[in-house]
Amino acid sequence: xxxxxxxxxxxxxxxxxxxxxxSTRFIQASVWLTVxxxxxxxxxxxxxxxxxxxxxxxxxxxxxxxxxxxxMPGAVKLNSPANxxxxxxxxxxxxxxxxxxxxxxxxxxxxxxxADSTLLVGALFWTVLITLGTGLxxxxxxxxxxxxxxxxxxxxxxxxxxxxxxxxxxxxxxILLSLPLYAGAIVxxxxxxxxxxxxxxxxxxxxxxxxxxxxxxxxxxxxxxxxVHTKGWYAASLRRDCVRRDGRRLLLHALGPKHHxxxxxxxxxxxAVVLAVLGIFMGWKAGLDTVRGxxxxxxxxxxxxxxxxxxxxxxxxxxxxxxxxxARLAPAAPAxxxxxxxxxxxxxLLRALAGWLMASSLGLLLMALGGAGASTLLLLAGVCxxxxxxxxxxxxxxxxxxxxxxxVGILLVLLSxxxxxxxxxxxxxxxxxxxxxxxxxxxxxxxxxxxxxGLRTMEAAPCAFPAGRMD
Numbered sequence: 001x002x003x004x005x006x007x008x009x010x011x012x013x014x015x016x017x018x019x020x021x022x023s024t025r026f027i028q029a030s031v032w033l034t035v036x037x038x039x040x041x042x043x044x045x046x047x048x049x050x051x052x053x054x055x056x057x058x059x060x061x062x063x064x065x066x067x068x069x070x071x072m073p074g075a076v077k078l079n080s081p082a083n084x085x086x087x088x089x090x091x092x093x094x095x096x097x098x099x100x101x102x103x104x105x106x107x108x109x110x111x112x113x114x115a116d117s118t119l120l121v122g123a124l125f126w127t128v129l130i131t132l133g134t135g136l137x138x139x140x141x142x143x144x145x146x147x148x149x150x151x152x153x154x155x156x157x158x159x160x161x162x163x164x165x166x167x168x169x170x171x172x173x174x175i176l177l178s179l180p181l182y183a184g185a186i187v188x189x190x191x192x193x194x195x196x197x198x199x200x201x202x203x204x205x206x207x208x209x210x211x212x213x214x215x216x217x218x219x220x221x222x223x224x225x226x227x228v229h230t231k232g233w234y235a236a237s238l239r240r241d242c243v244r245r246d247g248r249r250l251l252l253h254a255l256g257p258k259h260h261x262x263x264x265x266x267x268x269x270x271x272a273v274v275l276a277v278l279g280i281f282m283g284w285k286a287g288l289d290t291v292r293g294x295x296x297x298x299x300x301x302x303x304x305x306x307x308x309x310x311x312x313x314x315x316x317x318x319x320x321x322x323x324x325x326x327a328r329l330a331p332a333a334p335a336x337x338x339x340x341x342x343x344x345x346x347x348x349l350l351r352a353l354a355g356w357l358m359a360s361s362l363g364l365l366l367m368a369l370g371g372a373g374a375s376t377l378l379l380l381a382g383v384c385x386x387x388x389x390x391x392x393x394x395x396x397x398x399x400x401x402x403x404x405x406x407x408v409g410i411l412l413v414l415l416s417x418x419x420x421x422x423x424x425x426x427x428x429x430x431x432x433x434x435x436x437x438x439x440x441x442x443x444x445x446x447x448x449x450x451x452x453x454g455l456r457t458m459e460a461a462p463c464a465f466p467a468g469r470m471d
Contacts, residue, residue: 008097011090015074016066024070027411031062034418041422044429049114057115057123060108064127067101068134072193076139076208079194079201091194098190102131103183110179121175126151128182132189139193140204237262248347264355268305272362275301279370295370296380299363303387306355311409313348313394337463344465345395345458349451352391360384382424382436385443389416392447395454398464416446 016024035058043051075094083090110124129151137144195201237260241249252260275298360381367380393409424439431438458464 004093004096007089007093008100011075011078011093011097012071015072015078016070018074018077019070027407031065031411034415035062037418037422041425044426053112053115056112057109060105061127063101063108064105064131067098067105068131068138071098071101072135072138076193076204081201084196091196094194095190098135098193099187102135102186102190105131106182106186107179110175117172117175121178124175124178124182126154128185129154132185135193136189140206140208141192142207143192248343251344252347252351261351261354264305264309265358268302268355268358268362271302271305272366275299276366279366283370293376295367295372296363296376296383299366299380300383300387302359302363303356303384303390306352306359307387307390307410307413309355310352310390310393313352314396314409337461338459341398341458341461341464342455344398345455348394349391349455352394356384356388356391378434378436382439382443385440386417386420387413388443388447389413389450392450392454395451395458397457397461399462416443416450420446 035055039051039055039058042054075098079091079094106124106128109127110120112120129147133144133147133149133151135144136147195204237249238253241253279295279298363380363384364377367377372380390413393412420439420442424435424442427433428435428438
């Protein structure tokens with residue numbers, strides 16, 4: 001038994017060691033900090049019982065996330081023909097370890113103390129689907145993506161169950177009897193993730209390779225709509241900036257012709273039109289009161305456009321190093337590294353801020369045209385201000401060879417969002433102020449601190465152009 005446990009430990013460490021250590025530690029710390037803050041907020045608003053159930057379930061959800069996102073991508077690489085010859089028991093140990101982790105995670109969620117049984121039955125079913133779908137997708141199995149999609153649809157339509165069926169499914173005995181079924185599904189799915197050689201293994205290997213190659217390519221439709229149709233806009237702005245000898249704008253042109261302000265404007269307007277049509281359809285089906293109640297959630301989706309744009313601005317610096325070397329020789333470019341980086345940082349900040357202003361204004365305009373009240377508009381304004389720290393994402397040391405991870409940037413924004421929201425809730429309760437009004441000022445304050453820190457980092461760094469070099 002001790003030797004088997006040692007095998008499990010060795011395989012787990014070998015699989016997870018293939019991911020980036022720094023990003024993994026940062027993501028884990030951010031997730032744990034967010035979970036603890038949400039638990040503290042639940043303890044203040046809903047009581048300690050709800051907080052205990054949430055924290056208990058969160059521990060096992062994080063275990064399943066570690067299995068799906070850290071262990072599985074490395075474990076499927078260990079299941080190779082060469083390793084099968086050298087270590088004949090490796091596949092069996094990988095299957096056993098995966099089954100143990102998944103079953104332990106599901107059993108832990110099912111045993112959450114003080115949990116609402118009505119919510120627990122849906123959470124268990126959804127967690128099993130997403131966990132198995134994620135594992136199968138990481139292994140390259142064709143059933144992975146359909147299972148994840150089915151899990152998303154199940155989460156959307158879970159509230160459509162009748163009261164009688166919901167009460168029957170949420171009975172503790174039914175939940176207990178469903179655990180062996182989940183365990184059987186886990187065993188079958190895990191065995192499919194680790195095929196014993198043959199054509200199935202090579203087909204899954206080829207599918208993983210194709211997905212990896214396609215992950216870095218842009219969607220053809222997005223390329224056609226957001227880029228091709230704005231080439232004239234970009235060319236006109238480039239000619240105008242060259243005539244004016246605008247050094248600040250010319251620095252942004254050195255980042256390349258993609259992801260400029262025209263693309264962001266087109267993408268934001270297209271998404272706003274889609275959300276407006278969706279709101280009209282929902283108002284026709286469910287009533288205007290329903291749309292006014294949840295419309296701010298749809299309007300907040302517009303913030304994903306400037307968020308993705310800010311992330312790309314922080315990564316575009318290393319895309320055209322040859323042109324950047326020539327840009328430093330231009331008469332309009334500052335001579336010193338600090339002045340050059342300061343001008344580039346301010347340009348990136350203004351570009352990201354323009355995207356945030358565009359998305360926030362369109363969201364508030366959609367809600368105002370839909371007849372939303374002042375409280376709903378304040379709620380949406382608070383959400384927009386809580387997401388405002390995204391404008392500081394492009395402010396970093398662009399001369400470093402280490403690339404900025406998009407996941408780390410998203411987690412930073414989410415961490416800031418959750419922290420400010422929890423602090424605004426506590427401050428609003430203590431001082432008797434509206435929560436979202438406090439959140440507006442907190443979001444702006446965090447943004448100012450992040451921007452000042454980012455600009456100081458850029459000023460102290462070597463010259464940003466050419467990016468990604470080794471000094």
